[in-house]
Amino acid sequence: MCDRLLKDGHQLRIFERPRVPPYREFNNDESVHWVTGDFEALMTLMMPLKVWTVYCIWFQQRCQKLK
Structure with a gap:
């Protein structure tokens, strides 16, 4: 999966x-x-999840602008 995404x-x-x-x-x-x-350990997951959350918010806002 990683290779395909790259x-x-x-x-x-x-x-x-x-x-x-x-x-x-x-x-x-x-x-x-x-x-x-x-x-x-929740603290070790926070950074990857924070980046993912920022991406999801950006993507959602972008999709709304295209409507």
Whole structure:
């Protein structure tokens, strides 16, 4: 899935458990931010979720403007 999203021009933030290496090396020209943390610890989830929330709000506002 990640490779397809990158191919389509998306920027990715991947959140994975600690000590799980990326499934492949990403080139400098690929927009991938690999973040590790504890899924059970709320504080470690806040940054990726905050970015996702900002994107969702931006996307929703953009869609409303197109109507």
